[in-house]
Amino acid sequence: MGDDRITPVDLPEPRYEYGGDDHVFVELAEAMSFTANFKAMAITQQVAEREIDGVVENCPANASYMLRIDPDVAHPDTIIEELREIEAALDVENYEWETRVIDVPVLFEDPWTHETLMEFRDRHQDPDGTDLEYSAELNGFDSVEAFIDAFVAAPHMVTMVGFVPGLPWCFQMVPRERQLEVPKYVEPRTDTPSRAIGFGGAFSVIYPVQGAGGYQLYGRTPIEVLDVDQRLPDFEDSIVYPNPGDILNYRRIDREEYDEIREEVEAGSYEYTDEPVTFSTEEFFDAPDEYNQRLVEVIA
Amino acid sequence: MGEQVKSPMPGIFYRQSDPDEPPFVEEGDSVDAGDTIGLVEVMKNFHEITTENGGTVGEFHVENEAEVEADQTLLDIE
Amino acid sequence: MIRITDGGIASTVQDLGRFGNYHIGMPPSGAMDEYAHTVANYLVGNDEDAATIEMTYQGVTATFDEDAVVAITGADMSPTHNGDPIDTWTTVAVEAGDELELSFATEGARAYLAVAGGIDVPEVMGSRSTYTLVGIGGQDGRTLEDGDELAIGERTEDRRDLVGETVGDEYVPEYATEDTVRVILGLTDYRLTEESKADLCEAEWTVSPEADRVGYRLDGPDIEFEERDQPFGAGTDPSNVVDLGYPVGSIQVPQKPIVLMQDAVTGGGYATVGTVISVDRGRLAQRQTHKSVYFEPVEIDDALTARQERHDRLSEIRKEVELED
Incomplete structure (x- = not known):
């Protein structure tokens, strides 16, 4: 499995769409792929770097991106023209950006998400199992343990942040044939614990706050992705911790470690384990397993 | 003389505070001025509907969980 | 200071919104009806980005403990001043101890109460707008409640000269028919x-x-x-x-x-x-x-074009309000 490489996908021509008079939405592909997401990252990074007049919001998404613009400053067509220029000059298979590798401790099969998922069994495809049992079986694993092994075996890239403040959508950094895939609940739950680790489609998420949700529930992290009061030192500059392009390394922990970290988080003293790295799309596509190893070593 | 209790706003009319609770009032109950006779929900906010005068609860013009308009008569107080 | 004695159904402090954080999941918030919000501000001599109180379906009841110049625009909630009906889309003087009471909306869904100087809640990430989902902005990040006290912002000049200003009928939307x-x-x-x-x-x-x-x-x-x-x-x-x-x-x-x-x-x-x-x-x-x-x-x-026409209308209104006396 160490010999795998990821073949970049041929993307269609981007579709430039007006979102009313004050947004531009650009669909890079209908299907998720690293190529599409890296392109969204690269273009939005270039937009930020160029400080284009009239751009109010600059939002990469999984296989698309969106800008909010001030049409009193720049006509949407002027901005689209510049986006086309950026796109034409871009070599997404050989692109780098400065990002972070982040340690995300996770207590899998924790009591809180377990209680929630049991409560909503009637909304699930498999009323007799747990979400992990269902996901393991669907993806051809003999056991929940083996499924969790695969889930933590390679880091997950934050390909988009949104829906609500701080919610990261993450895509595991493995070749397509090793991507895990699970449908969402048949009918969404009305409740999910905060900091729950969920999985739906091909994306893992961390729920910032308690609320409704439809992703399969696997565990809970003791660390926050949203800190509105900015009590924790890592939230000094923003109430949200994860950013698009970050690399999350989910790490299996036991209850004892969960409680220790949680205590520090609640005391406002916990400091996140993260290190800056330069992410290279070329090196990643060439030898993802080896490259991932090197990436996560920086926080070992 | 009597009173027609109206909904001041559009929304969904509820005769009970919770599906498991009994209705606030039934036909024939006697009520005092200011008693709650139901709730109207709009935008996930519940607004209490109260009587202006006391009397006996007459006919309900709308059913539980019906959609109501602003100024629509909900029930009579006799 | 404005003391809220009845918060209505869903009233919040809003300005024009909070920008630059959509990519981390943060919507702009801000007034739902930017036109009504802006006209209310112009009527009391504020800039368009001053914070107003947005009221939904049912307005607030509030007492003022200082003299103030106010205007109510948007949905008609039959406002009264010490019990007497007052016009909407019109600048009104209130004195310390006075009460404003708004009822249920007869036409439209949202009304805006602007006060000269603006509602002075702390700015959060560059805006006073309330975003209730995560509880930021406005009054403690939530809808207004009985007992809330809202400070009025510093006024650079006395705007009682604007009292009685009103906008022409052609500038007042007909909410009942605009579908x-x-x-x-x-x-x-x-x-x-x-x-x-x-x-x-x-x-x-x-x-x-x-x-x-x-x-x-x-x-x-x-x-x-x-x-x-x-x-x-x-x-x-x-x-x-x-x-x-x-x-x-x-x-x-x-x-x-x-x-x-x-x-x-x-x-x-x-x-x-x-x-x-x-x-x-x-x-x-x-x-x-x-x-x-x-x-x-x-x-x-x-x-x-529609956006440009909106800008033109608003500058006409501002000019009209500021020029007459």
């Missing part, structure tokens, strides 16, 4: 069947009771999707697309359409089929539950 909102179709509307695309623009939609600052859910004909093999990562339901950003004003179709408003969810996996143009979002925000709404497709140039 058409213009949209630019597109985004991922390729997911709809031709019939559903036609329905979107021809059918009568009605505002459901689930219509709030996050989104307006509309009732109407069933939406049908083009059949396809769902692309990788999109999810299994035909309404699902690979998660993408939602423009403010965009119409998403989990099944029944939802028009995303100022406290929008910023992205997700439902197909989006078009966007209500900026000047018509306020018109939708004034449609009451159960009222009808029609979507009228327009091109980008029409939307930009």
Whole structure:
């Protein structure tokens, strides 16, 4: 499995769409792929770097991106023209950006998400199992343990942040044939614990706050992705911790470690384990397993 | 003389505070001025509907969980 | 200081919104009807970005413990000043000890109370707008309640000269009849069947009771999707697309359409089929539950022209208010 490489996908021509008079939405592909997401990252990074007049919001998404613009400053067509220029000059298979590798401790099969998922069994495809049992079986694993092994075996890239403040959508950094895939609940739950680790489609998420949700529930992290009061030192500059392009390394922990970290988080003293790295799309596509190893070593 | 209790706003009319609770009032109950006779929900906010005068609860013009308009008569107080 | 003695149903402090954080999931918030909010500010001599109180369906009751100059615009909630009816879209003087009381909306859904100097709550991430989902901005990040005390911002000059100012009838919207909102179709509307695309623009939609600052859910004909093999990562339901950003004003179709408003969810996996143009979002925000709404497709140039006309109208109003005495 160490010999795998990821073949970049041929993307269609981007579709430039007006979102009313004050947004531009650009669909890079209908299907998720690293190529599409890296392109969204690269273009939005270039937009930020160029400080284009009239751009109010600059939002990469999984296989698309969106800008909010001030049409009193720049006509949407002027901005689209510049986006086309950026796109034409871009070599997404050989692109780098400065990002972070982040340690995300996770207590899998924790009591809180377990209680929630049991409560909503009637909304699930498999009323007799747990979400992990269902996901393991669907993806051809003999056991929940083996499924969790695969889930933590390679880091997950934050390909988009949104829906609500701080919610990261993450895509595991493995070749397509090793991507895990699970449908969402048949009918969404009305409740999910905060900091729950969920999985739906091909994306893992961390729920910032308690609320409704439809992703399969696997565990809970003791660390926050949203800190509105900015009590924790890592939230000094923003109430949200994860950013698009970050690399999350989910790490299996036991209850004892969960409680220790949680205590520090609640005391406002916990400091996140993260290190800056330069992410290279070329090196990643060439030898993802080896490259991932090197990436996560920086926080070992 | 009597009173027609109206909904001041559009929304969904509820005769009970919770599906498991009994209705606030039934036909024939006697009520005092200011008693709650139901709730109207709009935008996930519940607004209490109260009587202006006391009397006996007459006919309900709308059913539980019906959609109501602003100024629509909900029930009579006799 | 303004003391709230009845907060109404869902009243919040709002300015023009908070920008620069959509990419981390933070919607702009801000006044749902930017036009009414802006006119209220102009009537009391404020800039358009001063914070006002936005009231929904039922207004607040408030007492003032200092003299103030106020104006109420937007939905008609039959306001009274010490028990006497007062005009909306008009500048009014209140004295220390006076009470303003607003009732239920007879026309429109949202009213704006502006006060000379603006509502002075602390700015959070560059805005005073309330965003209740995470509890930031406004009064402790929540809707107003009985007992809240709101400071009035510093006034650079006495604006009692504006008392009695009013805007011409031609500048006052008729909320009861304005049922058409213009949209630019597109985004991922390729997911709809031709019939559903036609329905979107021809059918009568009605505002459901689930219509709030996050989104307006509309009732109407069933939406049908083009059949396809769902692309990788999109999810299994035909309404699902690979998660993408939602423009403010965009119409998403989990099944029944939802028009995303100022406290929008910023992205997700439902197909989006078009966007209500900026000047018509306020018109939708004034449609009451159960009222009808029609979507009228327009091109980008029409939307930009409408935006320019809105700017022109507002500068006319500002000029009129400031020039007369």
